[in-house]
Amino acid sequence: MPKMADQRTHLVLENYIGGKFVPCSRHIDSYDPSTGEVYCKVPDSDKEEIEEAVKAAKEAFPAWSSKSPAERSQILNKLADLIDAHLDEFAQAESRDQGKTVTFARTVDIPRSAYNFRFFGSSILHHTTECSQMDHMGCLNYTIRSPVGVAGLI
Numbered sequence: 001m002p003k004m005a006d007q008r009t010h011l012v013l014e015n016y017i018g019g020k021f022v023p024c025s026r027h028i029d030s031y032d033p034s035t036g037e038v039y040c041k042v043p044d045s046d047k048e049e050i051e052e053a054v055k056a057a058k059e060a061f062p063a064w065s066s067k068s069p070a071e072r073s074q075i076l077n078k079l080a081d082l083i084d085a086h087l088d089e090f091a092q093a094e095s096r097d098q099g100k101t102v103t104f105a106r107t108v109d110i111p112r113s114a115y116n117f118r119f120f121g122s123s124i125l126h127h128t129t130e131c132s133q134m135d136h137m138g139c140l141n142y143t144i145r146s147p148v149g150v151a152g153l154i
Contacts, residue, residue, distance in 0.1 A: 011040035015049055018056035024049055033099030057150040065147035069124045072147075076121035080114040087111075 014021040025048075027041035043049070064072070083090065090113075091106035100109065130143040 010038060013040060013042050015043050015045060015053065017049075017053045018059070022049075022052075030097065032096055034096075039096060054150055054152075061147070061149060073121040073124045076117045076124070080117035080121065083110060083114040083117070 012027060015024050016022075024043040024045055026044040026046065028044045029038040030040045030042045031037065032039040045053075067075075087106060087110050090110045091102050094100060094105035094109050095102040098105070098109075127145050129145060132141045132143075133139075134141060
């Protein structure tokens with residue numbers, strides 16, 4: 001008797017570039033560690049998709065960097081609030097993706113994500129420009145904290 005094709009539908013994730021979800025050219029399988037089964041497809045972005053993301057980030061940079069520290073802080077804190085508001089959804093997704101217990105994801109991983117946004121939202125307001133004197137050389141060193149541009153994160 002011939003085998004039936006697997007008709008399950010999987011969640012298919014897309015890249016988020018320039019404020020919208022955009023289809024990607026390739027996907028790879030992501031496995032649920034507790035079952036070994038594919039549960040979703042994640043982007044396997046190529047050079048062109050990365051270049052589009054960098055282009056979008058560069059286009060967004062002038063507007064972001066022109067915001068005051070207080071405005072940037074509010075945005076980062078709003079992201080933290082949104083993470084908190086969807087704690088259970090994120091905990092379920094993290095548990096399924098990483099094989100951790102839902103309890104661990106709900107009490108450690110997801111709250112830590114919100115905490116990180118709040119930390120940097122606060123840091124924007126409290127870490128100011130610094131100056132240190134180099135007496136033996138008769139000069140000053142300045143540390144200026146301001147947005148510098150696009151950075152990649154893997």
